[in-house]
Amino acid sequence: MLKDSSLDHATLLDIAIKAAHKAGVEVMRFYENDDFSEYTKDDNSPVTDADLAANAVLEHMLAELTPDIPIISEESEYLTLKKRQDWRRYWLLDPIDGTGEFIQKSGDFAVNIALVENGWPAIGVIHAPAHEVTYYASKGHGAFKQNKKGVKQIRVAEYDGSRAINVGVSRRQKLAIMGQYLNSNYAYEHKPLGSCSLKSCQIAEGTTDCYLRIGPTGEWDTGASQCILEEAGGTIMDSELNPLSYNKRESLMNPDFIALGNASINWQNLIIKHKCDRDY
Numbered sequence: 001m002l003k004d005s006s007l008d009h010a011t012l013l014d015i016a017i018k019a020a021h022k023a024g025v026e027v028m029r030f031y032e033n034d035d036f037s038e039y040t041k042d043d044n045s046p047v048t049d050a051d052l053a054a055n056a057v058l059e060h061m062l063a064e065l066t067p068d069i070p071i072i073s074e075e076s077e078y079l080t081l082k083k084r085q086d087w088r089r090y091w092l093l094d095p096i097d098g099t100g101e102f103i104q105k106s107g108d109f110a111v112n113i114a115l116v117e118n119g120w121p122a123i124g125v126i127h128a129p130a131h132e133v134t135y136y137a138s139k140g141h142g143a144f145k146q147n148k149k150g151v152k153q154i155r156v157a158e159y160d161g162s163r164a165i166n167v168g169v170s171r172r173q174k175l176a177i178m179g180q181y182l183n184s185n186y187a188y189e190h191k192p193l194g195s196c197s198l199k200s201c202q203i204a205e206g207t208t209d210c211y212l213r214i215g216p217t218g219e220w221d222t223g224a225s226q227c228i229l230e231e232a233g234g235t236i237m238d239s240e241l242n243p244l245s246y247n248k249r250e251s252l253m254n255p256d257f258i259a260l261g262n263a264s265i266n267w268q269n270l271i272i273k274h275k276c277d278r279d280y
Contacts, residue, residue: 007066009115009123009138016091016113016125017136019061023054023111024129027096031105031130038103043216046099051075054095054111062091069115072252074220081250089117090247094220097126098195107131108194114223116246124227126197135201137231143204156233156261157206164189165270168199168211168259178212181239181258183270200225200259204232210270211259212239219244219252225259234261240273 007015030036030050038048055075062071072079073093084090091113096102098109107130115123122139135154137143145154157166164187169178182188191208193199199211200222213221222244226236236244239256260267 009141012066012115013123013125013136013138015062015065016115016123017127017134019058019065020111020113020125020127020134021129022061023057023095024127026050026057027054027102027109027111028129031102034105045216046103047075048096048099048102050102051096051099055093058093058095058111058113066091072220072247074218078252081247084247087247089115089122092116092121092220092223092246094197094218094224097197097221101194106194108198110195110197112197112220112224114220114227116223119246119248121223121227121246124224124231126201126224126228128198135204135228137228139227139231141231143228143231145201145205154205154232156203156229157209159209159262159264163187165210165265166191166208168193168202168208170194170196170199177214181212181214181272183272186270196221196259197225200229200236203234203259203261204228206261209261209265210267212256213254213258214239214256217254217257219246219254222254222257229259233263234259236260239271241267241271 027050036049041047055073070087071091075095094112096109097112101108110126110128113125114121125136127134133147135145143154144151166189169190169192196213202208222236236257236259
């Protein structure tokens with residue numbers, strides 16, 4: 001087996017895509033049979049047998065194919081900053097982003113895999129098994145969407161200032177709370193979807209322009225999206241329009257964040273800045 005240090009991004013991206021698809025098969029086994037138990041984690045968020053089974057698939061495959069690359073996963077044991085702060089690169093996993101949507105049987109959930117290098121996502125894979133679609137990107141090589149029709153490169157939407165801003169929203173998110181972040185001088189259209197990573201993919205392929213996440217998320221929720229969005233012409237920032245951070249703090253939790261599309265939109269004017277707590 002090749003040493004991990006000799007594996008280029010193309011090879012690592014291929015490994016990540018195959019791992020996401022394999023985990024997706026395991027997730028759909030639970031989903032289609034409607035045979036899983038639901039639990040509540042210490043932070044009151046839901047987790048199911050499918051999350052844990054997908055996590056086992058991902059960790060086993062990545063550890064086997066890239067044994068020198070450590071792993072951080074939402075569903076694995078928490079590692080202190082002291083143990084991980086010197087990692088040059090690592091896999092960052094969310095076995096099921098959108099567990100609530102999985103439980104509600106909406107289909108809007110995804111397997112997220114990112115490779116973080118030198119503190120920033122260099123590879124991102126988001127696989128939505130119920131929709132049979134995969135979004136992926138590697139740094140400097142563009143963002144792509146793969147489905148039954150094939151593979152195509154994706155870009156954020158054009159914007160000439162004459163149309164409403166399309167905002168991705170959660171089906172359970174209160175619009176009044178989200179509205180406090182948006183300048184009321186603009187017109188908006190709201191587009192509901194499930195997992196936060198799939199909302200970011202909507203932006204990457206030009207269906208929506210932005211998405212505001214208000215409430216707790218982890219770095220595993222944004223790692224893959226960050227790479228895909230940046231390669232499609234967008235980005236993710238906190239609600240003060242500062243860059244997110246990866247593996248820089250004791251906590252792996254994100255502040256409130258905003259996934260942004262085309263830079264021709266004056267985001268500084270559109271977003272009403274709010275103080276973010278970086279020790280979330």
